[in-house]
Amino acid sequence: MSSRRKFIKQIGAASLIAPLYSYASISEEEIEKRIIPYERKPSSFDTINVGIIGFGIMGNRNAKTILQLPDIKLIAVCDLYKGRLERAKELYGLQLFTTQNYEELISRSDIDAVVVCTSDQWHDKISIDAMRKRKAVYCEKPVVHQLSQGWEVINVQKQTGVVMQVGSQRVSSIAYAEAKKFYKAGEIGQLNCIEASFDRHTAMGAWQYTMPLDANENTIAWKKYLKINPDTPFDAKRFFWWRNYKEYGTGVAGDLFVHLLSGIHFLTDSKGPSRIFATGDLSYWKDGRNVPDVMTGVMEYKACNEHPAFQVLLKVNLASGAEKVESGKVKFYGTEGVIDFGWNDFTLYRNKFSKTPVYGGWDAYDTYTKAMQQQIADDYKKRFPVDDKKEWPAIKFSAPNGYDDRYDHFVNFFESVRSNKPVVEDAIFGFRAAAPCLACNESYFQKKVINWDPVKMKTL
Numbered sequence: 001m002s003s004r005r006k007f008i009k010q011i012g013a014a015s016l017i018a019p020l021y022s023y024a025s026i027s028e029e030e031i032e033k034r035i036i037p038y039e040r041k042p043s044s045f046d047t048i049n050v051g052i053i054g055f056g057i058m059g060n061r062n063a064k065t066i067l068q069l070p071d072i073k074l075i076a077v078c079d080l081y082k083g084r085l086e087r088a089k090e091l092y093g094l095q096l097f098t099t100q101n102y103e104e105l106i107s108r109s110d111i112d113a114v115v116v117c118t119s120d121q122w123h124d125k126i127s128i129d130a131m132r133k134r135k136a137v138y139c140e141k142p143v144v145h146q147l148s149q150g151w152e153v154i155n156v157q158k159q160t161g162v163v164m165q166v167g168s169q170r171v172s173s174i175a176y177a178e179a180k181k182f183y184k185a186g187e188i189g190q191l192n193c194i195e196a197s198f199d200r201h202t203a204m205g206a207w208q209y210t211m212p213l214d215a216n217e218n219t220i221a222w223k224k225y226l227k228i229n230p231d232t233p234f235d236a237k238r239f240f241w242w243r244n245y246k247e248y249g250t251g252v253a254g255d256l257f258v259h260l261l262s263g264i265h266f267l268t269d270s271k272g273p274s275r276i277f278a279t280g281d282l283s284y285w286k287d288g289r290n291v292p293d294v295m296t297g298v299m300e301y302k303a304c305n306e307h308p309a310f311q312v313l314l315k316v317n318l319a320s321g322a323e324k325v326e327s328g329k330v331k332f333y334g335t336e337g338v339i340d341f342g343w344n345d346f347t348l349y350r351n352k353f354s355k356t357p358v359y360g361g362w363d364a365y366d367t368y369t370k371a372m373q374q375q376i377a378d379d380y381k382k383r384f385p386v387d388d389k390k391e392w393p394a395i396k397f398s399a400p401n402g403y404d405d406r407y408d409h410f411v412n413f414f415e416s417v418r419s420n421k422p423v424v425e426d427a428i429f430g431f432r433a434a435a436p437c438l439a440c441n442e443s444y445f446q447k448k449v450i451n452w453d454p455v456k457m458k459t460l
Contacts, residue, residue: 030393030394031347031393031394031395031396032393032394032395032396033395033396033398034395034396034397034398035397035398035399035400036174036175036178036397036398036399036400038174038399038400038403040408040411042069042070042411042414042415043415043418043419045071045418046071046418047071047072047073048071048072048073048112048113048414048417048418049073049075049110049111049112049113050066050072050073050074050075050111050112050113050114050115051074051075051076051077051078051097051105051106051108051111051113051114051115051135052074052076052077052078052114052115052117053078053102053105053106053114053115053116053117053118053126053130054078054079054116054117054118054119054122055077055078055079055084055085055087055088055117056079056084056117057209058117058140059077059079059084059115059117060087061406062115062117062167062406062410063077063088063091063092063115065404065406065407065410066115066410066414068407069407069410069411069414072414074092074096075096075097075108075110075111076096076097076098076099076105076108076111077092077096077097077098077099077105078098078099078100078101078102078104078105079098079100080100080220080221080222080224080225080239081212081215081219081220081239082100082219082220083212083214083219085098085099085100100221100224101224102118102126102129103129106126106129106130106133106135107133111135112135112136112417113135113136113137113138113163113413113414113417114126114130114135114136114137114138115138115139115140115167116130116137116138116139116140117140119225119242119243119248119249120142120144120145120242120248120249120250120254120255121145121227121228121242121247121248121249122145122227123139123140123142123143123144123145124143124144124145124149124152124153125227126139127139127143127153127156127164128152128153128156131156131157131160131162131164132156132160134160134162135162136162136163136164136413136416136417137162137163137164137165138164138165138167138410138413139164139165139166139167139430140166140167141166141167141168141254141258141259141262141430141433141434142250142254142255142258142430142433142434142437142438143166143427143430143431143434144431144434144438145250145254146438147435147438147439147442147459150427150431150434150435150457151457153427153431154427154428154431154457157426157427163413163416163417163420163423164423164426164427165409165412165413165416165423165424165425165426166425166426166427166429166430166433166434167406167409167425168258168259168262168409168425168430168433169405169406169408169409170259170262170263170266170405171262171263171266171409171424171425171429172405172408172409172411172412172424172425173263173344173399173405173408174344174399174403174405174408175341175343175344175345175346175397175398175399175405176263176266176267176341178346178397179267179339179341179346179348179397180266180267182339182348183267183268183332183339186336187336187337187348187350188332188333188334188335188336188337188338188339188348188350189334189335189336189337189352190308190334190335190336191268191307191308191310191332191333191334192308192309192310192311192333192334192335193310193311193312193313193333194264194310194311194312194313194330194331194332194333195313195330195331195333196260196261196264196312196313196314196315196328196329196330196331197260197314197315197316197317197328197329198252198256198257198259198260198315198316198328198329199315199316199317199318199320199322199329200316200317200318200320201318201319201320201321201322205318206284206285206293206318206319207241207243207244208241208285208287209240209241211236211237211240211241215236215239215240216234216236217234220234220236220239222234222239225239225248228247229247232247237287237288241287241289243255244285244287244288244289244290244291245289245290245291246290246291246441246445249291250437250438250441251291251292251295251441252280252291252292252293252295252316252318253278253295253297253316253437253438253440253441253444254434254437254438254441256316256328257295257297257314257316257436257437257440258433258434258437259328260314260328260330261312261314261433261434261436261437262425262429262430262433263328263330263341264312264330265429265432265433267332268301268306268307268310269306269307270301270304270306270307270454271304271306271432271454271455272301272432272433272435272436272452272454272457273299273300273301273302273312273436273452273454274300274301274302274451274452274453274454275299275300275449275450275451275452276297276298276299276300276436276439276440276443276449276450276452277297277298277443277449277450278295278296278297278298278439278440278441278443278444279295279296279443279444280292280294280295280296280444281293281294282294283319284318284319285318285319291441292444293317293318293319294316294317294318294319295314295315295316295440295444296313296314296315297312297313297314297315297437297440297443298311298312298313298314299311299312299314299436314440328341328343329341329342335353336350336351336352336353337349337350337351337352337392338351344398344399344403344405345396345397345398345399346396346397347394347395347396347397348394348395348396348397349392349394350392350394351392352390352392354387354389356384356387356389357380357384359376359377359380409424409425412424428457431457432454432457435452435457436452439452439459
C-alpha cells in the first residue's frame with residue numbers, strides 16, 4: 001500500500017505538468033502551413049477474396065473502404081443479426097454469401113482473408129480460428145478482450161505464419177510518419193510527457209446507437225453472441241450497445257485509449273509502459289452500462305534504448321461539454337518544443353531554452369536595491385554581450401483533403417497478403433498497444449496500480 005500511495009502521489013504531481021509556453025496565443029497567420037505530399041497507388045495483382053465477420057458500424061465502413069482498392073472482392077458476410085445480412089445483400093448483391101456462423105465463412109475455400117469487426121469478446125477466438133484455417137486476418141483493435149488472451153494470438157500467428165494485422169489505423173497515417181521524422185531529428189528536444197485525450201459529447205459518441213425495431217431472439221442469434229455467461233437473458237442493448245458492457249467490450253480504455261497508444265508507440269518505437277494507474281466514474285450515461293464514461297490513466301514509460309523516460313496522461317470524457325468535434329488530441333512535450341496532433345495533421349512548436357540566463361520578470365531581481373540591480377545588469381552585459389534568444393516559427397503539417405488513414409492501413413494489409421512482407425501492425429504491436437489499456441480497466445475495477453513488463457508482455 002505504501003508504494004501505491006507513493007506512485008499515486010507522484011502521478012498527481014505529473015498530471016500538473018503544463019507547457020512552458022502558451023501556444024494558443026500564436027495566431028493562424030504566424031503558423032507556416034504545409035500539406036504533406038502524398039501519392040500512393042496500391043499494388044494490384046491477383047484478386048483477393050474477402051469475408052467480413054461482423055457487419056455493424058465498423059464492418060460496414062470497412063467494406064466500403066476495401067472495395068475502393070483494386071482487385072479486392074467481397075465474397076461473404078457474417079453477422080448475428082439477420083437484418084444486417086439482408087442489408088449486405090442490398091449493398092453488394094444477392095450472390096453474396098451470408099451466414100450467422102463465422103465458422104461457415106472461414107471454412108470456405110474461396111476466402112483468402114477475413115476482416116474481424118465483432119464485439120471485442122470474440123476478437124481472439126475468431127482470429128485464432130481463421131489463422132488456423134490459413135486465412136489472412138485483419139482484426140479491429142483491441143486484438144484481445146482480456147490481458148490473458150494476448151500470447152495465444154501471438155503464438156498462433158507465429159505457428160501458422162499467416163498474415164495478421166491489427167486495425168488501429170494511426171500506425172499507417174502519413175501525418176504520424178511525417179511527425180516521426182521531426183521527433184527522431186530532435187526537433188522537440190528530449191521527450192518527457194505526452195497528453196492524449198479522446199473526448200466526445202454526443203449520444204452516438206457515447207455508443208447509444210440506433211437499434212432496429214425487430215430486435216428479438218428470432219432475428220438475433222443471441223446464444224452465439226454469448227461467449228461467457230451463456231444463460232444471460234436476451235437484451236437488445238447488450239447486443240447493439242456492446243461497447244457499454246465489460247462482458248462484451250472493453251469500455252473507453254480498450255476502444256479509445258488504444259487509438260492514442262498505437263500512435264504513441266509508433267512514433268516513439270516504444271514497447272510500452274511499466275506502471276499503469278487509472279481512475280474514472282460513471283458520470284452521465286447511466287443507461288445500464290457497467291463501464292465508466294469518464295476515465296483518466298497515467299502510464300510510466302521507463303528509459304530504454306528506444307526512448308527516454310516519459311509520462312503519458314490519457315483521458316476520455318463522453319460528456320465533455322467543451323468538445324465540439326469527436327477526434328483524438330495528442331501532444332508530445334519535449335524540452336525544446338511540442339508536437340500537437342489533430343487527426344491527420346499536426347503542428348510543430350519549437351521553444352528552445354536560451355543558453356544565456358535570464359533575470360527580471362517573475363524573479364527575485366526586483367527585491368534587491370537599485371544599486372544591486374545595476375550591478376547585476378552590468379555583469380550580465382559583460383558575460384553575455386550577444387543574446388542567443390531566437391524566435392522559432394510554428395509549422396503546421398496537414399494530409400491532403402479526403403485523405404483516409406484507414407484506407408492506407410488496408411493498403412498495407414493487402415500488400416502484405418500479396419507479398420507476405422511484414423505487416424505494419426502485427427499481433428505483437430497490437431497487443432503491446434492494447435495491453436496497457438486493458439490494464440487501465442483492471443486498475444479501475446481493482447483499484448490498484450498495475451505493474452507491467454513491456455518486453456515480456458505480462459503483469460508483474
